Structures are given as structure tokens and as C-alpha cells.
Amino acid sequence: MSAIEEVGSQAPAVEAVPKRAMTLSSGTAFVVVLLLLVVPLFVKNFIIFQMTMLLIYGLAVLALNILTGGSGQFSLGQSAFYAVGAYTSAILMEQYNINYALTLPVAGVVCFGFGFLFGQPALRLSGVYLALATFALATAMPQILKLGFFEHWTGGVQGLVVTKPDAPFGLPMSQDMWLYYFTLAITIAIYIFSVNLLRSRSGRAFMAIRDNEIAASAMGIDVATYKTLAFGVSAGITGVAGGLGAIAVQFVAPDSYTIVLAISLFLGMVVGGVGWLPGSFIGAAFIIFVPNIAEGISKGLSGAVFGVLLFLIIFLVPHGARQVAMVAQQLLSKVRKT
């Protein structure tokens, strides 16, 4: 008991991400899921579409969080994996008439393989150098997608139009609403799998490598394998998100997946709190809504307003939403005590 009190009396150790603090308590999780289930019933289709995009970007940020927060590897190349996932789904749906739901696991597996392979050369790099190598991948991807050689499948510069699926079994809901619930189910499943993974032997291996590679190796952890696995898992989840994104937006084109997307996802991770999985969705909300808010404040200077908002966040809460959540939790426990 005394140990728990000691922890409570300490200043919040924001640098450390204990594993238990990586997730939400069951009560909070229940409320969040309930809200996500109920809210779409009362809002317009456009808002539902935005919520779908929030979940999709949330998944992509979550994937980056597993890579960076979990295994300690940086990536500015997530847009490349997202693009591969999006194109995989779009090509399978439009060129081969495969059911949209079946294209997602394919997108995941293809991207896992791609990420795993990319992780091999990346093993020799760390920190900013790894970030630069992944940056190169993100820069190259739109041009690769435009190549004449692939044009037969990718549609070249024009991209591909994707048909939005109807609700199955004659369910009385709009296409947008069906897609939202479909995305929500996948998001919850992937979230649970991710939490399981990070709490498991493999997850501990990731975090051990993040904290001290030599010690991890002395404990029997094959550093190279786990680092590439982390890349694979991260790319796989990003690929599923990309596939869902293609279906939701109904369109894939090379210039949707530029380095700007990769930087947005990185930004989402930092704003949400590196290593805090629920923060991924808060970070996703930030990268979707804050640019709009900035535009609302000033049309001509929206970029500058966005920059100021971002600066304020990093200045006031450098550890992002995780820090806000921790402070809130401490206040709440104080209120309960009195």
C-alpha cells in the first residue's frame, strides 16, 4: 500500500510510460465506446463521414505509436504504407471485383510484408537517420504510383474511383452510417489486438529494445527480428487504415498520399502523446479538425493560426493529450478523497 501512496505523491513522471498507463481504465473505455456507438444516430451524414475519417486516421496514428512509442523507432514514411494499403484495396475492389471487406486483410498483409522488408535496411539506422530514410520512402511513393509501368492497375495520375458499399442485409442505414459502424468495429478490434500485443511478451521485447538494446539482447531478445516485426505490424495496421480510407473517400490518387500526410500522422502522435494508445484518436481529431478551426479563425492566415495553436500545445502540454489525461486523473482522485 505504501508504494502506491508514494507513487501518488510524486510529481507526474511524464517521461515514463508504464505499461498500465498505456491504455484507458475499463470505465472510461465503456463511456467512449458508448458515445462512439450512439452519437452517429443523431448527427448529419457529413459529421458521420468526419467521424469515420477520425477513426481511420486514429488507426494510422495508433500504428505509428506502436512503432515509436513501443519499439522506439521513428518513421516519417507512414504515408507510403497508407498509400499501399489504399491502392491494394482500391485495385482489388475495382479491377478484380473483390468484396471491400475482404480487401482489408489483404491490404494489411501486403503492408506488413512491405514494412517488414523496409525494416531490414532500416535496422542499421536509428533516431533522426531512420526518420530521414522513411522520409525518403514517403517522398518517393507518389511518384512510384504515377509510373507508367503500374498505370494499368493504379490508373496513373488520374487515380481510381472506388464505389462506396451499401449496408448489407437490407439494414436501414445510409452508406455513410454503415461504413462508420464497419470502421468502428475494425478499429475496436485492432485497438484491442494492439493493447494485447503491447502487454505481451512481444510487446515487452519492443519496449525493452526501445529502452536499452544491449540489455535486451543479453536477455535473449533478437533485436533485429523484433525491430523489423514492429515495422511490419505498424505498416500492416496503417495499410488497413489506408484501405478503409480509400473506401470512405471513394477515391485514390497519388497526390493524396504525400509527405504531408506522413507529417500529419507524426503530428497526431505527438499531440496525442507518444506511447499512449488512446491518445492516437485525440491526435487524429487534432489533425482533422484543427486545420478547419484555424481556417474559421482566419481564411488567409489559416496556416499561421494552425502553427500558433500547435506551438501553444507543444509549449503548454509537451506530452500531449496523455499529460492532460494524467492531470485530470490526479484532480479526479483528489476530488474523490475529499
Added chain:
Amino acid sequence: MTQAQLARSSDPLLAVRDVNVVFGGIVALAGVSFDMHQGQILGLIGPNGAGKTTLFNCLSRLYQPSAGDILMEGRSILSRPPHRIAEIGIGRTFQNVALFPNLSVLDNVRVGTHARTSSDIISDSLRLAWVRRSESAVNTKVQEILAYLDLESVAHRTVSGLPFGTQKRVELARALAADPKILLLDEPAGGLNHEEVYVLGDLIRRIRDDRKITVLLVEHHMGLVMSIADHVVALNFGRKLAEGTPAQVQADPDVIKAYLGSKDQ
């Protein structure tokens, strides 16, 4: 170079055979040989730069000897990569404590069981029944070790905030979680005060007696080595100076000269 071998009747658990290590022309170890037997506490001593840490790093496969061999239970370990040393029963601690600072004490010790368990990312993500069984076995074992080393009260604390002495015990706990046959301790007394060194000596002996673990102690602290080691190997300038019981080594004129300097210096 095989006197030690002849003197013993049983097969050694770990045998160091004529190990040479050269760093770009500088000889760090030259033909060092000694045996470690089951249940021994072997003290490896020597002044700074004697080659203690170099030898230690050969044993944990961070350095590759240019000649010679290291045999664990009769088999060479030199073809194994560093991450496949724990599984043959060689555990280690680090000179200045190398824990996973952002993980809790519990998780640090759980990582120690990595070499003794198996899993794959798909089973782990789905938390399959066999993964749950394996995790609960890990937890039982980790709890036992935490209790053994009196770390239960800090089990959920993040390691980075703990006092140095406690971190050293966490590192020991992590090494024990891999069920080592041999425990390599790299200067465990470094940074500890007189009282703590005394407690540590007791603990190392207890670990050997209770858990039947053979210990290689690389240490500067003469008092500690001389009080707990059964057998001492002294190195200087990469060569073995002397070997024998603590009393024999302490009385060896070469060892005295290495530590205190000769008259004509």
C-alpha cells in the same frame, strides 16, 4: 595452460581456453585460460585495464576473441549471437546498471524470462489460451523472484525513479528470471557503500547456495572478492597473473606487485 584443468577431476561448467583479444594492434587479452566449476563463486580481479571487462564481454558475446575458445558444458559459445547466450544458461548484470528505465520493476523482471518462453505476434495479439497460460506461469515465477530479493513493495514502480542499490537488485532479479546456470556479475559493488557491499556479498552467497547458480564475479572491491569467492583469478595487462584460493592469490608476489607497484618503479 592446462594446470587448472588437470587439478580438477570433474568437467568444468565453463572453460576459458587461451583467449586472445586484439583491438587494432593493442593486445587486450593474451592467452587467458581458467575453468569454472558448478557451484563456485569465482572472483576475477585485476587493476584498471587488466582485461576483466574485455573477458566479460567475450563471455556475453559482445566481443569476438581472435584466438582461443570459450566452452559452456563442453560446447563452444563463440558461434552464438549475443541474444542466444541467455538460453544456454549464461545470465549477466551490467557495470553501471542497464535496466529498461521506463518499464516497471515487474516488467523488467518479466523481460528476463524472454529466453525461457516463446510466443509470436499473432498469438500475443489474440491473447490465445496458451499465451495466457505462459504469461501466468511467468507471473508466478516473477513474483517468487521479487519476494526472494525483497522487491515486492516496489514491483509496480517505474525503475528510473528507484535508488541505485534497489536498481542493482532489480537487475539481479531480471538475470535470475532467466534461470541461469552461470551468473556473470560486472562490478556489482560499484557505487555501493560499505554496508551495502556487505549485504550484497551475503546475497550473492545466498543465490549460489539456494539456487545452485555458479557465479563469476568481476570486481574491484578486494574485500568483497576475498570474503565470498572460492577461487580467484588475477589478471594484469591481459595476462593471467595468478590463480588459486583467495589467500593464495593475496599472497602472490606478482599480484602484490601489480597492485602496489614494485620497488624499482
